[in-house]
Amino acid sequence: MSNPSSNEGGLSYRDAGVDIDAGDALVERIKPFAKRTLRPEVLGGIGGFAALVEIGQRFREPVLVSGTDGVGTKLRLAFDLKRHDTVGIDLVAMSVNDILVQGAEPLFFLDYFACGRLDVDTAATVIQGIAQGCEQAGCALIGGETAEMPDMYPDGEYDLAGFAVGVAEKARLVDGRTITAGDAVIGVASSGPHSNGFSLIRKILAKAQAPLDAPIPGADPGATLADLLMAPTRIYVKPVLALMQQVTVKGMAHITGGGLVDNLPRVLPEGLAAVLREDAWALPPVFAWLQQAGRVAREEMFRVFNCGIGFTLVVSLEERDATLAFLAAQGLQAWDIGTIVPRSAHEAATRVV
Numbered sequence: 189m190s191n192p193s194s195n196e197g198g199l200s201y202r203d204a205g206v207d208i209d210a211g212d213a214l215v216e217r218i219k220p221f222a223k224r225t226l227r228p229e230v231l232g233g234i235g236g237f238a239a240l241v242e243i244g245q246r247f248r249e250p251v252l253v254s255g256t257d258g259v260g261t262k263l264r265l266a267f268d269l270k271r272h273d274t275v276g277i278d279l280v281a282m283s284v285n286d287i288l289v290q291g292a293e294p295l296f297f298l299d300y301f302a303c304g305r306l307d308v309d310t311a312a313t314v315i316q317g318i319a320q321g322c323e324q325a326g327c328a329l330i331g332g333e334t335a336e337m338p339d340m341y342p343d344g345e346y347d348l349a350g351f352a353v354g355v356a357e358k359a360r361l362v363d364g365r366t367i368t369a370g371d372a373v374i375g376v377a378s379s380g381p382h383s384n385g386f387s388l389i390r391k392i393l394a395k396a397q398a399p400l401d402a403p404i405p406g407a408d409p410g411a412t413l414a415d416l417l418m419a420p421t422r423i424y425v426k427p428v429l430a431l432m433q434q435v436t437v438k439g440m441a442h443i444t445g446g447g448l449v450d451n452l453p454r455v456l457p458e459g460l461a462a463v464l465r466e467d468a469w470a471l472p473p474v475f476a477w478l479q480q481a482g483r484v485a486r487e488e489m490f491r492v493f494n495c496g497i498g499f500t501l502v503v504s505l506e507e508r509d510a511t512l513a514f515l516a517a518q519g520l521q522a523w524d525i526g527t528i529v530p531r532s533a534h535e536a537a538t539r540v541v
Contacts, residue, residue: 210306210308210336213308214306214308214311214312214315214334215334217308217312217315218312218315218316218319221315221316221318221319221329222319222328222329222330224319224323225319225322225323225327225328225329226328226330227295227296227326227327227328228244229241229242229243229244229295229296229328230296230328230330236331238331239296239298239330239331241295241296241328241330241353243295243355247355247356247357248357248358248359249357249358249359250355250356250357250358251292251355251356251357251358251361252353252354252355253287253290253292253353253354253355253356254287254351254352254353254354255283255284255286255287255351255352255354256283256349256350256351256352257279257282257283257286257349257350257383258279258282258347258348258349258350259275259278259279259282259348259383260383260384260386260387261386261387261390262275262278262381262383262386262417262418263275263345263346263347263348264386264390265386265389265390265414265417265418266418267344267345268400269400269414269418271414271418272310272313272314272317273313273314273316273317274317274418274419274420275314275317275348275420276299276314276315276316276317276318276319276320276321276348277317277318277320277321277324277420277421277423278321278382278383278420278421279299279317279318279321279348279349279350280297280318280321280322280324280325280327280350280352280423281321281325281382281383281420281421281422281423282350282382282383282421282444283297283350283351283352284297284321284325284327284352284354284423284425285421285423285424285425285442285498285499286352286442286444287352287353287354288354288424288425288428288429288440288442289362289440289441289442289455290354290356290361290362290363291356291360291361291362291432291437291440292354292355292356292361293326293354293355293356293425293429294325294326294327294352294353294354294425295327295328295353295354295355296327296328296329296330296352296353297318297321297322297325297327297328297329297330297350297351297352297353298329298330298331298332298333298350298351299315299318299329299332299333299348299349299350299351300332300333300335300348300349300350300351301314301315301332301333301334301335301346301347301348302334302335302337302340302341302346302347302348303334303335303336303337303341303345303346303347304336304337304338304339304340304341304342304343304345305336305338305343306334306336307344310344310346311334311346314346314348315332317420318332318350321420321423324423324425324426325423325425325426326425326426327352327354327425360432362432362437362438362439362440363439363455364438364439364455364456364457364502365457366436366438366439367438367439367455367456367457367460367502367528368460368528369460369528369529369530370504370505370527370528371438371502371503371504371505371527371528372502372503372504372505372508372511372524372526372527372528373452373462373464373500373501373502373524373525373526373527373528374500374501374502374503374508374511374512374515374522374523374524374525375464375468375469375496375497375499375500375522375523375525375526376424376497376498376499376500376501376515376520376521376522377422377469377496377497377498377520377521377522378421378422378443378472378494378496378497378498378499379419379420379421379422379498380416380417380419380472380474381417381474381475381478381493381494382421382422382443382444382494382498383421383444384444384445384447384492384493384494385445385492385493388482388484388492389417389478391482392478392481392482392484395481395482396481396482398413398481399413400412400413400414400417401413401414404416404473404474404477405473405476405477406473406476407473407474413474413477416473416474417474421498422498422499424442424498424499424520426518427515427518427519427520428440428499428501430514430518431501431511431514431515431518434510434514435503435507435510435511435514436503436504436507437501437502437503437511438502438503438504439455439456439501439502440455440499440500440501440502441454441455441499441500442498442499443494443497443498443499443500444494445492446491446492447489447490447491447492447493447494447495448464448490448494448495448497448500448538448540449487449490449491449536449538449540450491450538451500452464452500452537452538453537453538455502456528456537459530459531460528460529460530460531460537461528461529461530461531461535461536461537461538461539462526462527462528462529462537462538462539463526463527463529463539463541464525464526464538464539464540464541465525465526465540465541466540466541468523468524468525468526469496469497469523469525470496471495471496472495472496475489475493475495475496478493490540497525500525502528508524512524
């Protein structure tokens with residue numbers, strides 16, 4: 189290969205829009221964040237070509253459980269508000285809450301950050317949020333990919349994807365098969381819209397032309413519309429894993445796109461339905477505002493948003509009270525929101541009454 193220093197006027201990767209030095213600087217910036225998340229199973233640290241994790245000896249028949257997701261169009265609101273500190277928590281939450289549904293303990297997480305031009309400060313802020321989410325979930329941030337792709341994204345914008353792998357004892361996997369009529373449905377409070385429904389939310393914002401720094405009726409004093417919409421997705425991993433040591437959790441559902449109506453049936457056996465009582469919990473102010481400002485039908489609200497319930501558990505009626513008491517002791521609001529009932533062929537799998 190010829191000496192590039194002798195090729196005056198030749199092009200470099202930086203000329204093409206990719207700054208290798210910025211990428212290296214980002215890796216150095218995020219190493220302390222990632223180090224705080226490490227678990228004993230992780231072999232090595234950030235910076236290699238691949239990450240190594242051992243399962244360990246805690247499981248007789250370990251089953252790996254994986255999940256992947258993004259943050260969706262909530263990112264557009266993050267760009268508009270220049271708030272990049274919490275979308276990383278959203279990214280982690282969407283995957284670790286999904287694998288929790290099977291009863292899995294998240295082991296590790298990897299992220300994919302794609303942009304047109306790498307802004308090290310913005311990327312470091314996002315990845316610091318990812319590390320915070322991993323700490324909340326008890327999983328290790330073992331690596332990821334930062335892709336700088338000129339002309340693919342406008343300046344100041346990026347996209348995120350996340351990948352989580354967890355482990356569960358095969359005999360203790362939670363798959364809903366033991367759910368029976370008469371079981372109780374426990375709803376655990378969300379922190380807001382989480383990372384779902386933001387395409388509709390942005391339509392509502394455009395229609396209402398409401399300032400994002402405006403307060404919302406009924407919300408905590410000082411909380412703005414932007415604060416409520418950007419609240420990071422709640423991570424349920426640690427309290428629910430602890431709950432599973434106290435009661436028999438028969439089934440779980442992470443309430444994401446599709447809301448309560450579409451997500452809860454995914455864990456119900458054939459021939460069963462969930463009847464949910466709308467008056468069992470109060471619709472949080474941010475959802476009441478969205479419904480009114482967008483004139484969104486009740487049925488559409490339950491199909492698009494979590495409406496205040498971010499995670500559901502199905503337990504026997506005998507363990508309902510113990511479940512509610514344990515979750516309250518963990519600092520989580522939870523309610524008995526419904527019952528499992530027999531379902532005929534023509535009936536919906538979830539009914540909100």
